[in-house]
Amino acid sequence: MVLIGVGIAAAANSLVAWLLVIGDVNDAGRAAAWLAGSLNARAWSDAVPVALAVLLLVPVAMMFNRDLSALVLGDDVASSLGVRVARVRLALLVIATVLAAMATAGAGPIAFVALVAPQIAQRLTRMERPPLLPTAMLGALFVVLADLLARNGLQWLQVGPYELPVGVVTAAAGAPYLLYLIGRQQKGR
Incomplete structure (x- = not known):
């Protein structure tokens, strides 16, 4: 099942890349920002x-x-x-x-929100499954905090006045969390 998903994702990504290459530069730029998950100009x-x-x-x-x-x-x-x-x-x-x-x-x-929020909500509430409302609230909080960091993080680091798409920040925070969960599950076996 995982290999099928990887194959479909690769095919879809190649189609998206092809559409970005043949498209108008301005439209391709807006599409690339949207594909990264962005709240800019909303x-x-x-x-x-x-x-x-x-x-x-x-x-x-x-x-x-x-x-x-x-x-x-x-x-x-x-x-x-x-x-x-x-x-x-x-x-x-x-x-x-x-x-x-x-x-x-x-x-x-916006990457990793659906992974991080339920896992944290489940651990905070100590329930057998992720509870709906705490998961939704934590997901919203995660996106708002990531957006704050995406808009201001590079300025705070004095790197420049640039804004990142929020999806870049959620992926940067969510990927290590995914690796932590996988490592924890492997230790539990």
């Missing part, structure tokens, strides 16, 4: 569709909280507890996909 009007999706879909997702807790125990146990496994999975998949699509459309693919 207005409140850009946040409205994302906010509407969050306001509508997070309460719906919360209604599935009990079912999600049962799904953690496995399909057979969840089914015996009255959970319609296929329906719940489909509903949660649609909700998660729409929320992720809205966030990505607004700011681009």
Whole structure:
């Protein structure tokens, strides 16, 4: 499965690189910034569709909280507890996909937020699975802090007045955390 994902990602990345090469220089520059995950030049009007999706879909997702807790125990146990496994999975998949699509459309693919926030929320709450609302709040906090650092970090270091895309900062923080989690899991075996 991992190799299939790597292969598809490589093919998609080569297509994106080709489109950036043949495209207009200005459009390619804006696309490259978006692909890095950027909040630069975003207005409140850009946040409205994302906010509407969050306001509508997070309460719906919360209604599935009990079912999600049962799904953690496995399909057979969840089914015996009255959970319609296929329906719940489909509903949660649609909700998660729409929320992720809205966030990505607004700011681009901001790397590692979906990895870091649930892991930290799970450890802070000491729950069996990452809790939805603390995960969302930690993810938002992670993006805001990364954006603050992306906008001002190079100035603070007196390197220059440049701003980085927020995705560069989240990747720089998230990649070592991923390696830490992998190393911790390997030690646990």
